Amino acid sequence: MNFDLTEEQKMIRKLMRDFSEGEVAPGADERDRTKTFPVEIFRKMADLNLMGLPFPEEYGGGGADTTSFAIAVEELSRVCASAGITYSAHVSLGCAPLYLFGTEKQKKQYLTPLCQGESMGAFGLTEAGAGSDAGGTRTTATRDSEGWLINGSKCFITNASYAKFLALTAVTNRTEAGPEITAFIADTDSPGFRVIDNYTKLGLHSSNTTELVLENVRVPEDAILGEIGQGFKQFLITLDGGRIGIGAMAVGIAQGAYELALKYAKERTQFGTSLSKFQVIQHKLADMAMNIELARTMVYKAAWLKDQGKKFTKEASMCKLFASEIAMKVCDQAVQIHGGYGYMHDYKVERFFRDVKLTEIGEGTSEIQRMVIAREIGC
Amino acid sequence: MNILVCLKQTFDTEERIAIEDGQISEEGVEFVVNPYDEYAVEEAIRLRDEHGGEVTVITIGPERAEQALRTAMAMGADKGIIVDDEDLESPDENSIAKILASVIGDLEYDIILGGYMAVDDGSAQVGPRLAELLEIPHIATITKLTIDGDRVEVEKDVEGDIEYIESKLPILVTAQQGLNEPRYPSLPGIMKAKKKPLERMDIDDLDIDEDELEGRTETLETYLPPAKEAGKILEGDLDVQAKELVKLLRSEAKVI
Ligand SMILES: Cc1cc2nc3c(=O)[nH]c(=O)nc-3n(C[C@H](O)[C@H](O)[C@H](O)COP(=O)(O)OP(=O)(O)OC[C@H]3O[C@@H](n4cnc5c(N)ncnc54)[C@H](O)[C@@H]3O)c2cc1C
Ligand SMILES: Cc1cc2nc3c(=O)[nH]c(=O)nc-3n(C[C@H](O)[C@H](O)[C@H](O)COP(=O)(O)OP(=O)(O)OC[C@H]3O[C@@H](n4cnc5c(N)ncnc54)[C@H](O)[C@@H]3O)c2cc1C
Numbered sequence: 001m002n003f004d005l006t007e008e009q010k011m012i013r014k015l016m017r018d019f020s021e022g023e024v025a026p027g028a029d030e031r032d033r034t035k036t037f038p039v040e041i042f043r044k045m046a047d048l049n050l051m052g053l054p055f056p057e058e059y060g061g062g063g064a065d066t067t068s069f070a071i072a073v074e075e076l077s078r079v080c081a082s083a084g085i086t087y088s089a090h091v092s093l094g095c096a097p098l099y100l101f102g103t104e105k106q107k108k109q110y111l112t113p114l115c116q117g118e119s120m121g122a123f124g125l126t127e128a129g130a131g132s133d134a135g136g137t138r139t140t141a142t143r144d145s146e147g148w149l150i151n152g153s154k155c156f157i158t159n160a161s162y163a164k165f166l167a168l169t170a171v172t173n174r175t176e177a178g179p180e181i182t183a184f185i186a187d188t189d190s191p192g193f194r195v196i197d198n199y200t201k202l203g204l205h206s207s208n209t210t211e212l213v214l215e216n217v218r219v220p221e222d223a224i225l226g227e228i229g230q231g232f233k234q235f236l237i238t239l240d241g242g243r244i245g246i247g248a249m250a251v252g253i254a255q256g257a258y259e260l261a262l263k264y265a266k267e268r269t270q271f272g273t274s275l276s277k278f279q280v281i282q283h284k285l286a287d288m289a290m291n292i293e294l295a296r297t298m299v300y301k302a303a304w305l306k307d308q309g310k311k312f313t314k315e316a317s318m319c320k321l322f323a324s325e326i327a328m329k330v331c332d333q334a335v336q337i338h339g340g341y342g343y344m345h346d347y348k349v350e351r352f353f354r355d356v357k358l359t360e361i362g363e364g365t366s367e368i369q370r371m372v373i374a375r376e377i378g379c
Numbered sequence: 380m381n382i383l384v385c386l387k388q389t390f391d392t393e394e395r396i397a398i399e400d401g402q403i404s405e406e407g408v409e410f411v412v413n414p415y416d417e418y419a420v421e422e423a424i425r426l427r428d429e430h431g432g433e434v435t436v437i438t439i440g441p442e443r444a445e446q447a448l449r450t451a452m453a454m455g456a457d458k459g460i461i462v463d464d465e466d467l468e469s470p471d472e473n474s475i476a477k478i479l480a481s482v483i484g485d486l487e488y489d490i491i492l493g494g495y496m497a498v499d500d501g502s503a504q505v506g507p508r509l510a511e512l513l514e515i516p517h518i519a520t521i522t523k524l525t526i527d528g529d530r531v532e533v534e535k536d537v538e539g540d541i542e543y544i545e546s547k548l549p550i551l552v553t554a555q556q557g558l559n560e561p562r563y564p565s566l567p568g569i570m571k572a573k574k575k576p577l578e579r580m581d582i583d584d585l586d587i588d589e590d591e592l593e594g595r596t597e598t599l600e601t602y603l604p605p606a607k608e609a610g611k612i613l614e615g616d617l618d619v620q621a622k623e624l625v626k627l628l629r630s631e632a633k634v635i
Contacts, residue, residue, distance in 0.1 A: 007446065007449060007572075007573060008569055008570060008572075008573070010446065011446075011449065011450060011453055011564065011569045011572070012566070012569060014411070014450070015563055015564055015566075015569065018563060019563055022563075047565075048563055048564075048565045048566055049565050049566040049567050050566050053566060057567075062566035062567065062570065063570050064566060064569075064570065
């Protein structure tokens with residue numbers, strides 16, 4: 001048993017802390033107000049070779065581990081959750097399926113430019129009628145002599161406006177057992193492929209969330225990612241890894257909100273003394289600190305299991321579920337401790353409060369996490 | 380060009396200082412490269428990239444100080460030397476400068492860089508002392524450095540003004556804020572840092588008389604500054620306020 005981070009992990013944490021405070025935090029409120037995607041931040045991260053952090057160097061990656069990836073997502077989210085989700089989706093939804101299921105040629109062609117930051121990574125799974133129940137996928141891919149024609153639409157897809165290509169799922173056959181789902185790689189500038197960036201969201205305003213519309217989008221025979229009919233299984237595996245990212249994002253948001261609340265409680269005087277002297281406030285802050293510590297430990301454990309090549313489905317769900325739920329509470333209480341000021345944009349916790357909700361929804365809702373855990377414990 | 384950088388691992392500037400048994404507690408504290416030394420590392424890497432050669436980072440400290448050298452290596456330094464300070468009894472600037480001089484005496488170098496002071500002790504002495512021992516020129520608190528052949532041109536911060544100085548290699552310079560913007564270590568830099576050569580030394584490995592290393596200064600007491608209290612705002616007519624002020628300066632603050 002060893003709870004120490006490795007030397008590399010410590011250095012990556014320091015780098016991500018300095019980078020987040022120096023480059024990401026300064027414009028975060030402004031980007032939130034103006035709904036601006038921080039292209040420049042990801043260009044700088046690409047210069048530091050962070051965009052392919054947990055992938056091997058032969059594909060332009062950084063050769064670091066999943067724990068380091070979680071640390072990077074946490075540190076970005078601590079100052080700007082939009083940057084956190086963008087990076088997390090890029091790595092765990094964009095790059096990971098290519099790394100896990102791509103052919104050598106596909107990895108060279110697609111994973112390498114993602115790791116080098118030439119394109120943002122994205123993954124199109126969710127549809128209007130298929131969210132938690134991805135089996136309800138309606139998008140189809142039909143084979144003809146020249147390859148495949150894809151028709152359908154996807155919703156809520158992160159990063160697609162900044163993706164030159166992405167993986168998406170489509171039904172390739174309908175059998176008695178249900179739809180046969182297959183993943184394809186498609187260029188976003190193909191004729192008939194539209195990326196629509198037009199949602200009005202609760203939070204994560206400077207992240208890119210899009211609708212994809214595909215009308216007779218042609219992809220070649222070898223555009224299949226993984227195997228025909230394995231799309232469902234593949235994205236379940238992909239999401240296991242993604243949940244560590246969302247767990248880390250929740251921990252980061254909670255940590256950021258907690259630090260702001262602690263600082264404010266020490267500075268704010270009411271009834272002749274600082275808020276931090278009231279036992280009620282102390283207990284709120286103590287609960288925050290405790291829950292964040294527990295959530296982070298669980299995120300690290302899931303990441304560690306993944307790096308050890310052990311099964312981590314249950315732990316990934318647990319860390320995502322626990323971290324997102326405590327992060328919701330932490331942000332709620334961080335606003336509460338700020339009183340009326342917490343309701344105002346200038347005090348930042350208002351942004352955290354709006355942003356954090358996504359962590360209970362994306363990459364499997366809390367209800368779905370409980371279903372996964374229940375299945376894993378043998379219910 | 381052979382470039383040496385002397386650096387120290389110090390408390391993270393955001394850490395809260397706690398005193399236990401009359402000493403500053405290191406329990407649970409994060410350590411970083413002394414911020415002024417970061418400028419020195421950055422400048423050294425730039426010099427190397429411009430003129431070729433090698434950057435060697437040197438530190439004296441406990442085992443954990445290796446992390447500071449690895450950080451400098453992640454930024455781009457080529458190799459490191461760490462001298463274990465465990466056997467030293469209450470070392471001060473005199474001791475540190477002598478050890479550095481002994482280590483560096485055996486090395487080839489064109490220029491030595493350091494931060495102008497360490498943020499923990501704040502003495503700003505080690506650089507100049509080291510240069511004196513090595514019998515080379517030194518310029519402190521530089522904000523710009525240009526090297527052409529063996530000609531050295533320096534801009535130096537003098538209380539808000541700039542002094543322009545010319546000198547020659549070999550030289551020792553210490554960095555002031557403004558010299559450069561230290562880079563973030565890149566991920567490949569971090570991943571490679573552990574594989575770069577690091578030489579470990581004990582005081583015994585050095586050719587110096589240990590008696591000479593004893594601190595020449597003695598720390599009598601370590602204490603926190605008094606907690607800041609709310610200021611006092613005087614009221615009333617100006618001459619009443621002035622009288623009150625004089626009274627307080629005499630009786631309360633006891634400065635007149
Ligand atoms: C900002 C943002 C970014 C996103 N990015 C991406 C992306 O990059 N790629 C992508 O593919 N998708 C993305 N999504 C989609 C996200 O994964 C889905 O929204 C999520 O999986 C939930 O699906 P849904 O919205 O259809 O809700 P539904 O599935 O309709 O769920 C509605 C509610 O019903 C509950 N529910 C559903 N089924 C059950 C059940 N069996 N038992 C109990 N309760 C149930 C859910 O838990 C939820 O509370 C993103 C969403 C958002 C908001
Ligand atoms: C949208 C909006 C509209 C408003 N409209 C009006 C209006 O029309 N007129 C008006 O006069 N005001 C208005 N307010 C102000 C509102 O009533 C105050 O924000 C509220 O009373 C809290 O005061 P505060 O913001 O100073 O927070 P604080 O009093 O500083 O409280 C901060 C935190 O400390 C806690 N706290 C404070 N004292 C103690 C204690 N002794 N023990 C334990 N915990 C304590 C609080 O519960 C809170 O969690 C409005 C505020 C908002 C956000």
